[in-house]
Amino acid sequence: MKYDTLLFDVDDTLLDFKKAEDDALVKLFESEGVSDATLLTVQYKKLNQSLWKAFERGEISRDEVIQTRFAKLFELHGQTVNGVLLENTYRGFLEEGHEKIGGAAELLTQLAPHYALFVVTNGVSKTQYRRMRDSGLDIFFQKIFVSEDTGYQKPQTEFFDYCFARIPHFDKKKTLLIGDSLSSDIRGASLSGLDSCWFNPDHLTAPQDEKPTYEIHALSKLLNILS
């Protein structure tokens, strides 16, 4: 067996984050009495993305992103809201979202008897633990590593070093990372010297400098790589 340890990303690899996010935003905006939740959702995504980009450039902190994004959003409509309070409400709704990506449970059922399975996810620990538990997928994993617990995040090598130190009998050469994000999963694997499998259901094109070891368009295809 080429690999004995498999590291899985969660969002948009095992669980459908886009759906969880959309559902949570609609619930939040409805609870705030917003008349056009669809418009606000579009504006939120644009704003949220630009805030995370500013975070990646080191211009603002992570706390600033999540604690001000809703205040900034409602400001666009001339409304003053308590951004921290809305963030907490949103997080509550987000935690309820745990729809699985097609084939995830079937894949893990087949893999679990033969491989040591671990989760490596960026996010808020409480949210990720709850979503994994509610989805029923948590039972397949020996450990769930969430960036918040480590003080680092993918693609930082410090995040992966934290995980490696806690995986029994860890051997880099026998470990494969599976994830949908080129910038956090595939780059993270390559920075840490791991083989990677890019889950790419939308058939996107990878830039030259982000080369995954493997690429699959459906989760079930991972079995072909491993066999």
Ligand SMILES: [Mg+2]
């Ligand atoms: Mg992901």
